[in-house]
Amino acid sequence: MPDPVLLVLDAAPSPRLGRLTGRVDVRHADASSLAGLLPAADVLLVWDLASDAVRKAWPGPGSRPRWVHTASAGVDRVLCPELVASDTVLTNARGVFERPVAECVAGLVLAFATHLPGVLECRRERRPHDREGQRVAGSRALVVGAGPIGREITRLLHGLGLTVALVGRTARRTIHGVADLDRLAARADWVIAAVPLTESTRGMFDTRFFGLLQPSARFIDAGRAATVVEADLVDALNRRWLAGAALSTFQEETPGPGSPLWDTPGLVLTPHLGGNTAGWRDRLGERFVAMYEQWSRGLPLPNTVDKSLGYVPSTDLFEDDTTR
Amino acid sequence: MPDPVLLVLDAAPSPRLGRLTGRVDVRHADASSLAGLLPAADVLLVWDLASDAVRKAWPGPGSRPRWVHTASAGVDRVLCPELVASDTVLTNARGVFERPVAECVAGLVLAFATHLPGVLECRRERRPHDREGQRVAGSRALVVGAGPIGREITRLLHGLGLTVALVGRTARRTIHGVADLDRLAARADWVIAAVPLTESTRGMFDTRFFGLLQPSARFIDAGRAATVVEADLVDALNRRWLAGAALSTFQEETPGPGSPLWDTPGLVLTPHLGGNTAGWRDRLGERFVAMYEQWSRGLPLPNTVDKSLGYVPSTDLFEDDTTR
Numbered sequence: 001m002p003d004p005v006l007l008v009l010d011a012a013p014s015p016r017l018g019r020l021t022g023r024v025d026v027r028h029a030d031a032s033s034l035a036g037l038l039p040a041a042d043v044l045l046v047w048d049l050a051s052d053a054v055r056k057a058w059p060g061p062g063s064r065p066r067w068v069h070t071a072s073a074g075v076d077r078v079l080c081p082e083l084v085a086s087d088t089v090l091t092n093a094r095g096v097f098e099r100p101v102a103e104c105v106a107g108l109v110l111a112f113a114t115h116l117p118g119v120l121e122c123r124r125e126r127r128p129h130d131r132e133g134q135r136v137a138g139s140r141a142l143v144v145g146a147g148p149i150g151r152e153i154t155r156l157l158h159g160l161g162l163t164v165a166l167v168g169r170t171a172r173r174t175i176h177g178v179a180d181l182d183r184l185a186a187r188a189d190w191v192i193a194a195v196p197l198t199e200s201t202r203g204m205f206d207t208r209f210f211g212l213l214q215p216s217a218r219f220i221d222a223g224r225a226a227t228v229v230e231a232d233l234v235d236a237l238n239r240r241w242l243a244g245a246a247l248s249t250f251q252e253e254t255p256g257p258g259s260p261l262w263d264t265p266g267l268v269l270t271p272h273l274g275g276n277t278a279g280w281r282d283r284l285g286e287r288f289v290a291m292y293e294q295w296s297r298g299l300p301l302p303n304t305v306d307k308s309l310g311y312v313p314s315t316d317l318f319e320d321d322t323t324r
Numbered sequence: 325m326p327d328p329v330l331l332v333l334d335a336a337p338s339p340r341l342g343r344l345t346g347r348v349d350v351r352h353a354d355a356s357s358l359a360g361l362l363p364a365a366d367v368l369l370v371w372d373l374a375s376d377a378v379r380k381a382w383p384g385p386g387s388r389p390r391w392v393h394t395a396s397a398g399v400d401r402v403l404c405p406e407l408v409a410s411d412t413v414l415t416n417a418r419g420v421f422e423r424p425v426a427e428c429v430a431g432l433v434l435a436f437a438t439h440l441p442g443v444l445e446c447r448r449e450r451r452p453h454d455r456e457g458q459r460v461a462g463s464r465a466l467v468v469g470a471g472p473i474g475r476e477i478t479r480l481l482h483g484l485g486l487t488v489a490l491v492g493r494t495a496r497r498t499i500h501g502v503a504d505l506d507r508l509a510a511r512a513d514w515v516i517a518a519v520p521l522t523e524s525t526r527g528m529f530d531t532r533f534f535g536l537l538q539p540s541a542r543f544i545d546a547g548r549a550a551t552v553v554e555a556d557l558v559d560a561l562n563r564r565w566l567a568g569a570a571l572s573t574f575q576e577e578t579p580g581p582g583s584p585l586w587d588t589p590g591l592v593l594t595p596h597l598g599g600n601t602a603g604w605r606d607r608l609g610e611r612f613v614a615m616y617e618q619w620s621r622g623l624p625l626p627n628t629v630d631k632s633l634g635y636v637p638s639t640d641l642f643e644d645d646t647t648r
Contacts (some may be wrong), residue, residue: 032528103461110431111431124448128578129594133428135603156484259450280456290438
């Protein structure tokens with residue numbers, strides 16, 4: 001029996017899959033060759049986090065991989081109706097990005113509180129900065145999105161002494177339901193968005209939402225670009241409806257020099273928030289190899305996406321401690 | 325009997341001492357009038373954190389305040405041989421600055437780890453930043469100085485998942501002695517200085533010390549300027565002996581536009597680290613009023629400085645929770 005075919009949709013450098021050598025027929029695809037190589041693949045590893053290639057190559061009849069793994073937390077770039085309707089199992093990279101993303105968010109909260117952007121701006125002008133900062137302990141944070149990333153952000157901010165409210169799709173134990181969102185947003189010093197991109201979250205952070213915020217509030221997007229209406233955020237910042245914001249993903253993959261984002265007051269752009277922390281390729285590779293061992297023995301895979309929801313439901317999550 | 329005379333060495337705006345109205349004869353001094361007003365004062369409140377006026381006005385014979393309170397953690401700017409030799413009690417502002425300073429330090433650690441200075445520099449050039457960041461959880465911090473500020477920094481960094489070693493003047497329980505300093509410095513990712521300025525700490529962070537550090541290490545001074553040999557730090561950063569540093573107090577009170585500090589690679593200047601967090605005047609004023617109540621009833625004062633050591637010894641510290 002031939003080795004299973006593992007097709008890797010690549011961004012250089014390649015992941016370390018050394019332990020699979022000799023047991024797996026590893027082939028590499030790029031966006032243009034993917035459609036041709038897909039029918040022969042047993043497993044597809046989507047390494048290129050920013051690619052729409054799978055959604056474009058998948059449609060149509062024919063043989064398809066039985067398992068697709070994405071090296072990202074969000075799967076919206078991969079999901080297409082044909083993949084949703086298929087028997088193919090889709091898994092994501094839970095356990096790799098939670099802590100780095102939470103550290104970036106905590107860093108942004110502290111940086112905003114201590115006016116670090118202003119301090120660094122003054123440095124350029126060779127003059128000291130003397131605006132009063134604020135204590136973060138005792139301030140109020142609202143985390144929107146109760147998935148692994150939102151929960152890790154909640155843990156870290158709570159550890160810094162903030163009062164944190166967490167909003168999920170449905171209320172449960174310590175998690176508020178969406179019905180509480182507006183009320184909590186209106187009194188938050190910090191609003192952190194960490195929601196997956198689905199039809200119900202697309203554009204949820206818009207003019208209506210930003211109009212609820214306190215003028216002193218800051219908004220940090222730790223989720224997917226399309227959950228935020230970028231033009232509405234730019235407008236709200238220009239009108240001083242809120243005091244600052246940080247975006248890590250954008251409508252354009254890379255904002256060009258002419259983008260209005262660069263000139264918006266109080267807006268910090270932090271590309272790949274937490275997603276390019278040193279060593280992430282190794283951790284993703286190790287994770288995939290461990291999952292491959294389970295798959296090859298016919299065991300159920302952890303971190304399996306509910307394709308109709310568009311994310312891994314909480315009850316299916318590995319409740320391990322690897323993200324701490 | 326006349327009301328006690330409280331002399332306030334002022335920086336505008338004045339502290340809120342409302343509850344003392346009608347019970348205390350409050351007078352205000354500046355650097356030039358202090359020497360003349362000092363003999364008639366029962367209590368001196370040194371509100372101007374940056375002033376050397378007390379050290380200049382105090383010397384010589386005559387009547388002197390029985391109690392001097394500084395609205396700062398460090399007392400080196402106040403101490404003179406005549407004050408040390410006198411019966412006057414000296415107290416400091418423990419309990420006000422610990423948490424804001426610790427939050428600033430944590431913010432700087434996370435900002436360095438996520439390359440926030442580079443991100444903001446790129447923003448100015450309208451291009452995205454894509455250097456890999458690093459996780460802070462699991463990295464090693466060395467906190468030098470086991471006073472209230474050093475211990476609060478230790479608590480907060482520990483809460484962020486760092487492995488923290490704390491060095492004090494003498495080893496005790498979880499605190500390393502000075503004999504361990506070099507060994508711990510050589511393996512630290514983060515070195516945070518939080519030592520009072522005394523004859524044994526003056527200039528302790530010098531070329532010899534910076535030469536011990538890893539090239540990837542960052543140095544953050546959360547203590548007094550004169551514990552760091554500024555020229556040695558600038559030189560070490562220029563030679564890339566370490567990857568970055570943050571200073572909050574300087575040899576010059578305010579570095580002028582010609583200062584080499586502005587051009588030093590990886591150096592962030594954060595004036596008044598944590599010492600000008602919104603509301604600090606109110607908190608300092610409330611603290612002083614509470615201490616005044618104790619003093620006026622003849623009770624011993626908390627946070628009394630050992631004038632021969634130059635700081636409040638640990639065993640004399642209020643072990644309250646007000647800094648959390």
